[in-house]
Amino acid sequence: MITPHKDFNLKQYNTFGIDVTAALFFEVSTSKELIEAIQQIKANGIKHLILGGGSNILFTSNYIGAIIHPAIVGIDKVTDNDDYVELRVGAGVEWDALVEHTVSMGLCGLENLSLIPGTVGASPIQNIGAYGVEAKDTIEKVEGIYIDNLEHFSLNKQECKFDYRDSIFKNKLKGKVVVTHVTYRLSKRCNLITHYGNLEVELEKLGGKNLQNVRQAVINIRNTKLPDPKELGNAGSFFKNPLVDIKLVEELQEKYTQVPFYPVNDNMVKLPAGWLIEKSGWKGKRVGNVGVHKDQALVLVSFGNAAGQEVVELAHQIRQSVMELFNVSLEMEVNVV
């Protein structure tokens, strides 16, 4: 029978480095252990939370419930043909270890998602994305356990209802399932996606466009803009890039000639939240133990020993400034617990 840790410190289990505890902490390395943990949680009638790499979460107090940390590992080849390979991967595998593995095998699809912190199990939940690619582009299947009846589920790509930083797991199935495995389809015929930002410029410096260089270019760009959570607590982008009417961009262009934006359809565009925050004067600002990163305004940081509530208050002030100046509402990307 699996035994949980009691009053378990979570500082090493969240990339903001918030010093809080969980009443119970189950680290499960098989589906069987996962089912046992759920049974115990139900028997005790306590609330629960699934915690992967802790790279998209902000704790504001001790967690008075049970945390399940899926540590299911393994990368298994389930299909191999002339065009592609399918890999079924355990939810506990570190995301970038998977990317490195696929790139070293000459398989394409995940290279633009290099160096994203977190685990495989989280990749379908919020459909992680970077440099013009999203997890949904390669995910074929997501498997796991339903919490209410402990049965196995398997959803295909369409059933996962992927969208920008969104999926069925953040909506209809929120709190109802635990992901144990994700299957990715990786191509043997590479179609490298390099149009985003200054990826092409970085590739030039590395000597040209190939799979390994795309991974390296993404790593180089991320390292210049995004703080390493081991050095400075953070959870990547704190807000989503807001979807706005194209008319707003036309209005903004009268004052700011260089407004960056990404067209979504004929009427709507995504505005970079980092730009809105920078123009609101927050970039590089520090308030007590927390602040806005100096190189990427979309990233809120903790300078050690910050309470989660301090980050929430800073986020609130930023939202207010952006609302007052641009009449745009910023939605949090990070889960506040």
Ligand code: EPU
């Ligand atoms: N910008 C500024 N000031 C800033 C930051 C950004 O003006 O301080 C403007 C720049 O014009 C820049 C544009 O915003 O060209 C876009 O910035 P960037 O390329 O850094 O990307 P982003 O839109 O801020 C998104 C993702 C990131 C992902 C990058 C690269 C979201 C919420 N964030 O950020 O994902 O790495 O694109 O593809 O969509 C994450 O989700 O945690 C994350 C880091």
